[in-house]
Amino acid sequence: MSKVKLKKLIAPTLFFILMIISTIAFSNAIENLNTDQSYQLSNYTFYGGLTFAFIFFIISFQHYQDQRSIEKAYSQTKIIDETKSQFVTIASHQLRTPLTAIKWYAELLLTGGLGNLNDNQKEYLQELFHASEKMAELIDALLNVSRIEMGTFSVNPEPVNLASLIQEELKELSMQIQDKNFKFSEKYDQTIPLINLDVNLTKIIIQNLLSNAVKYTKQGGEITISLELIQKSSKVLLSVKDTGYGIPLNQQSKVFTKLFRADNIKQLDTQGTGLGLYVIKSILETFNGKIWFESTENIGSTFFIEIPITGMPKKEGKRKLTPQKHFV
Amino acid sequence: MDKKTILIVEDDLALLRALHQKLISEGFNVIEAKDGKTGLETALQKQPDLILLDIVMPIMDGMSMLEELRKDKWGEKVPIVILTNLSSPDNFSTALKHKVFDYLVKANWTLQDVVNKVKERLGMTL
Numbered sequence A: 001m002s003k004v005k006l007k008k009l010i011a012p013t014l015f016f017i018l019m020i021i022s023t024i025a026f027s028n029a030i031e032n033l034n035t036d037q038s039y040q041l042s043n044y045t046f047y048g049g050l051t052f053a054f055i056f057f058i059i060s061f062q063h064y065q066d067q068r069s070i071e072k073a074y075s076q077t078k079i080i081d082e083t084k085s086q087f088v089t090i091a092s093h094q095l096r097t098p099l100t101a102i103k104w105y106a107e108l109l110l111t112g113g114l115g116n117l118n119d120n121q122k123e124y125l126q127e128l129f130h131a132s133e134k135m136a137e138l139i140d141a142l143l144n145v146s147r148i149e150m151g152t153f154s155v156n157p158e159p160v161n162l163a164s165l166i167q168e169e170l171k172e173l174s175m176q177i178q179d180k181n182f183k184f185s186e187k188y189d190q191t192i193p194l195i196n197l198d199v200n201l202t203k204i205i206i207q208n209l210l211s212n213a214v215k216y217t218k219q220g221g222e223i224t225i226s227l228e229l230i231q232k233s234s235k236v237l238l239s240v241k242d243t244g245y246g247i248p249l250n251q252q253s254k255v256f257t258k259l260f261r262a263d264n265i266k267q268l269d270t271q272g273t274g275l276g277l278y279v280i281k282s283i284l285e286t287f288n289g290k291i292w293f294e295s296t297e298n299i300g301s302t303f304f305i306e307i308p309i310t311g312m313p314k315k316e317g318k319r320k321l322t323p324q325k326h327f328v
Numbered sequence B: 001m002d003k004k005t006i007l008i009v010e011d012d013l014a015l016l017r018a019l020h021q022k023l024i025s026e027g028f029n030v031i032e033a034k035d036g037k038t039g040l041e042t043a044l045q046k047q048p049d050l051i052l053l054d055i056v057m058p059i060m061d062g063m064s065m066l067e068e069l070r071k072d073k074w075g076e077k078v079p080i081v082i083l084t085n086l087s088s089p090d091n092f093s094t095a096l097k098h099k100v101f102d103y104l105v106k107a108n109w110t111l112q113d114v115v116n117k118v119k120e121r122l123g124m125t126l
Helices: A003-031 A038-110 A119-150 A164-170 A174-179 A200-213 A248-255 A263-270 A276-285 B011-026 B036-048 B060-071 B089-097 B113-123
Strands: A158-160 A183-188 A195-197 A222-230 A233-243 A289-296 A300-308 B007-011 B027-032 B050-053 B079-082 B102-105
Touching: A003 A038, A038 A119, A038 B011, A038 B113, A119 A276, A158 A200, A164 A183, A164 A200, A164 B102, A174 B011, A195 B027, A200 A222, A200 A276, A200 A300, A200 B060, A248 A300, A276 A289, A276 A300, A276 B089, B007 B011, B007 B036, B011 B027, B011 B036, B011 B113, B036 B050, B036 B060, B050 B060, B050 B113, B060 B079, B079 B089, B079 B113, B089 B102, B102 B113
Parallel strands: A183 A222, B007 B027, B007 B050, B050 B079, B079 B102
Antiparallel strands: A158 A195, A222 A233, A233 A300, A289 A300
């Protein structure tokens, strides 16, 4: 038995001994009264005290054992979580290695270093290359999901200017915005203070939200971003409105479930992992943030995100969630 | 201008070959090692201009090689780009401590991206 475990038994044992001593002393004192009933009373006191001390000791010991089994179960859960987390890290490494070979060899062939290709060959290799990129993205997303579900990710808040972060992420999307000829408008409330947020996690939220709007809005559509301070509730509200395909009414309840992709999107587009909104919701829920939406099929969607200005609490963790490298 | 020499330390032969091919086509000299121990010996002996270093390898892993290399007077300063498929931040922070130029997850980068990183670090025009 370790020192810590012994320490936890010292208090009930001392109390047990003390009770026995006081029982003996008290029953002796009664016996010494030398009255008719004193001998009988002293016996009652002695045996009653002893029984009480034993019961107390047994209850304490039982409590100690319960504590021990709770601690044991907790440490076993921790070991299992760590093993699972290591498994996911190693599995993703093993999956990425052959995937890298597929991607790099497709690239080598496509860039013509090994001779000219006809149009069909080029097209098929492009398919292969894009599929490998999508698979890499899927592995990153699954890693993030597993880290969220196991709670092994860390949160390191620092003062963040939300408007600047959104603008930074928009720059990454500028090519796609230009290509699709979007009408684009942004509105940022200047009174929003710096908020303590983990930059990586906030980037993941913004990236997923913006990339959905860009991905699922047709050529020439409209995207409106607004960031405002809701004084009354001390929260910041970010809304991203698009004139995209929208989400069919009968599927709207599934939007935040893992791997969900709306039927109208599946027919049009092979991109997207179906994990983005689930990841956003899971991150927001760790610090009382919220996400909801309004959507009409063929008219568009608006996604709302509410962030408390108190920000995210710090959380220790062995892993980090990774923002996407190319997030569209 | 003299050709720059790149040491690739990589145990996966398919990836090693693809990297080799790409770097040669971009005008680099390429030397190879298939584990950390050989990588360390080759690096100290041949003194390349830059090292592309994998992490998960037999005999000696990339992080141990990095640690050993940084103890050497020449090895202390040689530019290193970690090229791995592990995205664990434990490795990431250790790598940063040893002043690596970048930490790239292979599956998320193209060969051209890797070459651009190498050129950027060596001050060559892209």
